[in-house]
Amino acid sequence: MSELLGRLFTFEGLGRLLALDFVQSAFLACAVLGLAAGLLAPLIVARGMSFAVHGTAELAFTGGAAALLAGVSVGLGAVGGALLAGLVFGLLGLRQRERDSVIGVVLAFGLGLGVLMLSLYRGRSSNKFGLLTGSIVSVDSTDLTTLAVVAAVVIGTLAAVYRPMLFASTDPDVAVARGVPVRALSVVFAMLIGLTTALAVPIVGAILVLSVMIVPGAAAARVTASPVRASLLAVAIAEFSLLGGVFLSLAPGLPVSGYVAALSFLCYLACRLIGRVRSRDRALVPA
Amino acid sequence: MTIASRTNSRAPDRPAGAPAIALRGAQVRFGHRVLWDELDLEVEPGEFVAVLGPNGSGKTTLVRVLLGLQPLSAGEVRIAGEPPRHGNPTIGYIPQQKQIDRDLPLRGRDLVGLGLDGHRFGLGLRGRAERRARVDAALAAVGGTAYADAPIGRLSGGEQQRLRVAQALVGDPAVLLCDEPLLSLDLAHQRTVTDLIDARRRSAGTAVLFVTHEINPVLPLVDRVLYLVGGRFRVGPPEEVMTSEVLSELYRTEVDVLRVRDRIVVVGAEAHCHPEPEDVP
Numbered sequence: 001m002s003e004l005l006g007r008l009f010t011f012e013g014l015g016r017l018l019a020l021d022f023v024q025s026a027f028l029a030c031a032v033l034g035l036a037a038g039l040l041a042p043l044i045v046a047r048g049m050s051f052a053v054h055g056t057a058e059l060a061f062t063g064g065a066a067a068l069l070a071g072v073s074v075g076l077g078a079v080g081g082a083l084l085a086g087l088v089f090g091l092l093g094l095r096q097r098e099r100d101s102v103i104g105v106v107l108a109f110g111l112g113l114g115v116l117m118l119s120l121y122r123g124r125s126s127n128k129f130g131l132l133t134g135s136i137v138s139v140d141s142t143d144l145t146t147l148a149v150v151a152a153v154v155i156g157t158l159a160a161v162y163r164p165m166l167f168a169s170t171d172p173d174v175a176v177a178r179g180v181p182v183r184a185l186s187v188v189f190a191m192l193i194g195l196t197t198a199l200a201v202p203i204v205g206a207i208l209v210l211s212v213m214i215v216p217g218a219a220a221a222r223v224t225a226s227p228v229r230a231s232l233l234a235v236a237i238a239e240f241s242l243l244g245g246v247f248l249s250l251a252p253g254l255p256v257s258g259y260v261a262a263l264s265f266l267c268y269l270a271c272r273l274i275g276r277v278r279s280r281d282r283a284l285v286p287a
Numbered sequence: 288m289t290i291a292s293r294t295n296s297r298a299p300d301r302p303a304g305a306p307a308i309a310l311r312g313a314q315v316r317f318g319h320r321v322l323w324d325e326l327d328l329e330v331e332p333g334e335f336v337a338v339l340g341p342n343g344s345g346k347t348t349l350v351r352v353l354l355g356l357q358p359l360s361a362g363e364v365r366i367a368g369e370p371p372r373h374g375n376p377t378i379g380y381i382p383q384q385k386q387i388d389r390d391l392p393l394r395g396r397d398l399v400g401l402g403l404d405g406h407r408f409g410l411g412l413r414g415r416a417e418r419r420a421r422v423d424a425a426l427a428a429v430g431g432t433a434y435a436d437a438p439i440g441r442l443s444g445g446e447q448q449r450l451r452v453a454q455a456l457v458g459d460p461a462v463l464l465c466d467e468p469l470l471s472l473d474l475a476h477q478r479t480v481t482d483l484i485d486a487r488r489r490s491a492g493t494a495v496l497f498v499t500h501e502i503n504p505v506l507p508l509v510d511r512v513l514y515l516v517g518g519r520f521r522v523g524p525p526e527e528v529m530t531s532e533v534l535s536e537l538y539r540t541e542v543d544v545l546r547v548r549d550r551i552v553v554v555g556a557e558a559h560c561h562p563e564p565e566d567v568p
Contacts, residue, residue, distance in 0.1 A: 042392050045390075045392065046391060046392055046393070048388075159409070159410055160408055160409060161408060162409070162410050163401070163404060163405050163406075163407055163408065163409065163410070163411055164405060164406055164407070164408060166393075166397075166401065166405065167401045167405030167406065170391060170392075170393045170397075170398075170401070171393075171398060171401060171405075173382045173385070174380060174382055174401075174402070174451075174454065175401075175405065175406070176356065177354050177356070177380040177382070177464075178374050178380065178402075178405065178406045179354075179355065179372070179373030179374025179375070179406050180374070180405065180406050217392075220392070221390050221391075221392040222390070224392070225391075225392050225393060225394045225397075225436075225437070225438035225439075226392075226394060226397070226436075227392055227393060227397055230392045
């Protein structure tokens, strides 16, 4: 038991590791990703799109696997897969029931296809595993530039459409009546999710994209109903989980995704607890 | 055309004497099905018009026409002298009360703020103090200040509808469109919402078009009724339209209209309802 804990939490040679270029790239990449994912997370929660994000992540994995097999850039494949998924899910709009089943169908197909293509791939097996669980070693300086550009596009677009997007996400009927292009925004939002997911897949892996795209938003919604405060808190949680996860995973040399997921889950539990204590206090005060 | 000739001498874009809503020979048709035709209606500033009729008679479609979401097949429509368009700031809109997710990250204050500038692009960082003052005033006007910072999903249906009234009025509209805003509210909350709407039209001269399947909650406020049934319609004061003869003619079957104390009871029209294809907003 203590041996296991020792393997999970060790800080041996951490100082030397932190000085390495690829480690610093990893921190930078995570900081950029945390910003984009944290800003999107509250809107994802408001729109009830957790499952769509999950589906998008799995299809980014499929795209990455296809690229691996075809011998082209895995990152590009992931972006392609995620954007395609985003477009499909975006066109489905806000009709929860229909969207749910379509995502389920597409996701199953995409995942099956991805696994098949990985089995056919004859290269290094660490490449395969990297797509599912993520790997900080996979971030190089070219990736970093792409990452920064894509994140800037995502954040810039979000800033430009933020008010109508919030309107369409939280109050679609009145938004339509007020002339907000709800359907077009739905596609735009799905594209933003697609791009951000494609960023996240090489770092935390397809399986754990949810832990940076959903959990921060779900946690923030537990403690505040203010959209601005929820966004700030979600960014803070995403950054804490990602940077903390990288830091903890360095010395043990284990996949970063487990640490990121654990940290964000702890944040979620803490926020739930705070939310519950608060609402109980409120109930005690006579209205 | 009459509108144009009457106001020729005034400013062409926003004639001061124009009715709040003007429909002239208006028709909406979906394929072969004509929803209504030759509809003439002028609503004056401060007037309260109830739109009644069975499901599928085109009440919601009328609202969509005024919001600029549904074009007329024939005829013309003007809102305060101008053609309808998307995001028209002269219109406030109150929808039905709907179940809102308890954890939706949105406060009452945000809901009202979205009514003011939610359709605009950008972050809206300029003029925040003025925005806040207008939102605060709108919240105070409906008595919603106390729960303005609570998550809206945790408020009662009545509180949510009060916020809806504030959301619709914060932009200072000339026309208020209400689409069944009292549905699923209890009597006390129905009363609160109708009182707020009535106070507004009296103080600011806002014209109210109120779609409802039940006239009694608004009967004391109604100036005129537009009653739509299967493509036929009648416009007039409630005492002229809500009679056995008129409704029997509209429904083409025997309908009895009874007055019980200060309520109107319509008997025999229920069987006429048929499912409608136009309910989506």
